[in-house]
Amino acid sequence: MISGNYFIKTLHEHLLFLIFAFILVGIFQLLMITLVVETDMLNVAKIFFSRFPPQVQQFLGEEFLAQFSVNGAVAFGYNHPIVLIFLAVIAIMLPARHIAGEIEGGSLELLLSLPIKRFKLAFSLWILSFLSLLVVIIGGWLGTIIGLMIYPQISGLPLSIIFRIGLNLWFLMITINAYTFFFSSISREAGKVTQRAAGLTLFFYFLSYTVKLWDKASFLKPVTIFTYYQPQALAMNQNLWLKNIVILAVLVIVFMVIAFRTISRRDIPG
Amino acid sequence: MLNYSDLFIKLISSKIKGNTLKPIKVSGLTKYYGKTLGIEDVSFSVEQGEIFGFLGPNGAGKTTTIRLLIDLLCPNSGTIHLFGTELTRNRVDLKERIGYLPGEFFPYGEMRSINFLNYISKYRSQPAHLRQSLIEKLVLSPHDLTSRIKHLSHGTRQKLGIVFALEHDPDLAILDEPTSGLDPLIQEAVYEILWDFQNRGKTIFLSSHILPEVEKVCHRVAIIRKGKIVALEEIEKLKRKRPRRLIITFKKDVDENPLNLPESRLLECHDRRCIYLVEGQISKLLPALTKLPIEDIVFPEHDLEDIFLDYYAEGKN
Numbered sequence: 379m380i381s382g383n384y385f386i387k388t389l390h391e392h393l394l395f396l397i398f399a400f401i402l403v404g405i406f407q408l409l410m411i412t413l414v415v416e417t418d419m420l421n422v423a424k425i426f427f428s429r430f431p432p433q434v435q436q437f438l439g440e441e442f443l444a445q446f447s448v449n450g451a452v453a454f455g456y457n458h459p460i461v462l463i464f465l466a467v468i469a470i471m472l473p474a475r476h477i478a479g480e481i482e483g484g485s486l487e488l489l490l491s492l493p494i495k496r497f498k499l500a501f502s503l504w505i506l507s508f509l510s511l512l513v514v515i516i517g518g519w520l521g522t523i524i525g526l527m528i529y530p531q532i533s534g535l536p537l538s539i540i541f542r543i544g545l546n547l548w549f550l551m552i553t554i555n556a557y558t559f560f561f562s563s564i565s566r567e568a569g570k571v572t573q574r575a576a577g578l579t580l581f582f583y584f585l586s587y588t589v590k591l592w593d594k595a596s597f598l599k600p601v602t603i604f605t606y607y608q609p610q611a612l613a614m615n616q617n618l619w620l621k622n623i624v625i626l627a628v629l630v631i632v633f634m635v636i637a638f639r640t641i642s643r644r645d646i647p648g
Numbered sequence: 649m650l651n652y653s654d655l656f657i658k659l660i661s662s663k664i665k666g667n668t669l670k671p672i673k674v675s676g677l678t679k680y681y682g683k684t685l686g687i688e689d690v691s692f693s694v695e696q697g698e699i700f701g702f703l704g705p706n707g708a709g710k711t712t713t714i715r716l717l718i719d720l721l722c723p724n725s726g727t728i729h730l731f732g733t734e735l736t737r738n739r740v741d742l743k744e745r746i747g748y749l750p751g752e753f754f755p756y757g758e759m760r761s762i763n764f765l766n767y768i769s770k771y772r773s774q775p776a777h778l779r780q781s782l783i784e785k786l787v788l789s790p791h792d793l794t795s796r797i798k799h800l801s802h803g804t805r806q807k808l809g810i811v812f813a814l815e816h817d818p819d820l821a822i823l824d825e826p827t828s829g830l831d832p833l834i835q836e837a838v839y840e841i842l843w844d845f846q847n848r849g850k851t852i853f854l855s856s857h858i859l860p861e862v863e864k865v866c867h868r869v870a871i872i873r874k875g876k877i878v879a880l881e882e883i884e885k886l887k888r889k890r891p892r893r894l895i896i897t898f899k900k901d902v903d904e905n906p907l908n909l910p911e912s913r914l915l916e917c918h919d920r921r922c923i924y925l926v927e928g929q930i931s932k933l934l935p936a937l938t939k940l941p942i943e944d945i946v947f948p949e950h951d952l953e954d955i956f957l958d959y960y961a962e963g964k965n
Contacts, residue, residue, distance in 0.1 A: 381771075383767065383770045383771060387767060391758075483754055483756075483757075484750070484752060484753075484754030484755075485754065485755055485756050487720060487750055488748075488750070488753075488755055488768070488812070489771075490718070490719070490720055491718050491720075491743065491746070491748035491750075492743060492768065492771040492772060493739075493740045493741070493743040493744045493771060493772060493773070494740065494743075494771050495739070495740060643722060644722075645681075645720070645721045645722060646715070646720040646721070648711060648715065648720075648750070648751070648752070
């Protein structure tokens with residue numbers, strides 16, 4: 379099903395970045411725990427919160443304060459733009475560079491003149507993306523777990539919650555990866571694929587904030603994939619994480635089936 | 649369940665149909681890019697042990713045909729049989745027997761040449777047992793082999809492409825402009841390599857712009873124009889079919905009504921020099937010539953370039 383040659387060569391090309399992302403995301407999660415414990419942020423936030431006008435307090439809601447609890451901080455760490463950007467870069471870069479990018483560069487033409495099925499190449503790349511994202515998220519898990527070990531005074535944060543948040547994040551990222559695969563399967567330029575995939579992800583991201591802040595737009599909530607990843611709610615045990623994962627998994631399957639079919643049948647331009 | 653006699657009958661019948669053993673058999677191949685014509689109703693076959701030339705200017709459909717043969721493009725209609733098997737039925741096994749050099753050879757720029765060859769050879773089941781001899785014949789230095797591909801000159805990259813295409817000793821080599829960017833000495837080495845392949849019963853499908861090269865190397869050619877095959881013939885037969893030019897210099901100025909010669913057509917006349925196109929039998933022309941005051945006569949043999957240009961001139965007309 380997978381081509382070991384292609385998998386290893388592609389992994390080799392991105393190994394340094396993956397190691398960097400693994401370490402960075404891990405350290406980031408460790409820092410989040412350190413920050414909460416060392417600065418007693420919850421009490422600081424409560425003081426600030428009490429000084430806000432009542433309208434602002436109502437607008438921010440109790441969820442705002444929850445972010446400064448240990449659970450909230452951990453959830454915030456997995457929803458921080460730095461973490462999301464690093465993971466999204468991996469999710470977008472691999473299919474953009476290695477399908478559309480290799481068509482653009484001419485190397486896919488050479489590979490496809492060899493005795494190997496197109497599906498096998500594409501599937502190998504997908505497995506690599508899938509595992510790379512998981513490895514970086516494991517880096518985050520490790521950072522959180524190390525933090526919990528360093529600060530044993532933290533209680534009330536079960537490992538299952540950290541696991542669920544990471545798993546949900548992984549599915550969010552493989553969804554981004556899946557639609558990038560789809561864009562790549564119909565394109566011949568890596569730059570265009572990156573633009574489309576990054577543009578769509580940003581659109582979803584801002585839409586998710588818009589529907590939170592503007593009631594009239596709330597009917598658009600199911601449209602954005604970020605609706606199906608709510609780490610703060612997960613940390614407070616208020617979220618149907620399994621339902622979210624199932625929805626994201628369906629999206630992944632749909633996009634990947636279309637992408638694999640397109641790649642297997644499309645013309646490879648010169 | 650099929651028994652051996654059924655299999656034998658199938659084999660014989662497919663031989664009769666002409667598919668077996670033919671390294672390439674293309675029938676009614678048509679490819680459109682949206683509404684733009686790539687090729688239309690292209691049919692030809694290439695015999696085993698043949699060096700087959702495929703000629704045409706840019707945009708005529710050469711590369712489209714080659715990319716269809718390699719399964720990089722999907723045809724709108726028509727079939728491609730390689731070694732008697734339809735390409736779409738057994739792509740992977742058929743590609744084991746093919747070596748392909750694209751018109752523009754752009755492998756991974758960051759890789760070193762030797763690493764690229766090693767990487768590619770892992771996809772093939774046959775060992776790259778011709779690699780060393782090809783490297784020597786094409787004069788690829790150890791420095792070339794250890795350099796990153798993006799740092800190689802166009803010619804050296806082309807040599808690497810030839811090694812890539814031929815190192816596994818394929819039964820069918822499909823080469824798009826193989827000598828592009830190579831110096832004359834290396835071009836000669838490439839011809840030697842191709843003849844060696846041919847002598848060992850291998851088949852070569854060669855696309856080229858360099859007409860003297862095709863004339864030197866190929867046995868048969870197909871000429872493609874605006875997506876359609878306009879000539880498909882042995883080069884010698886093609887030459888014989890086309891009218892030849894006859895250039896006569898007369899001893900005195902030709903008057904206003906220059907001579908009409910049998911079996912030929914006057915193309916132009918200037919001072920004492922007239923150019924005719926000999927369209928019939930030369931034996932009928934010679935007696936007429938002996939009676940004329942001729943100072944000099946030139947009757948050059950056709951080269952492929954003339955034939956090629958004739959076909960294209962016809963197309964324009």
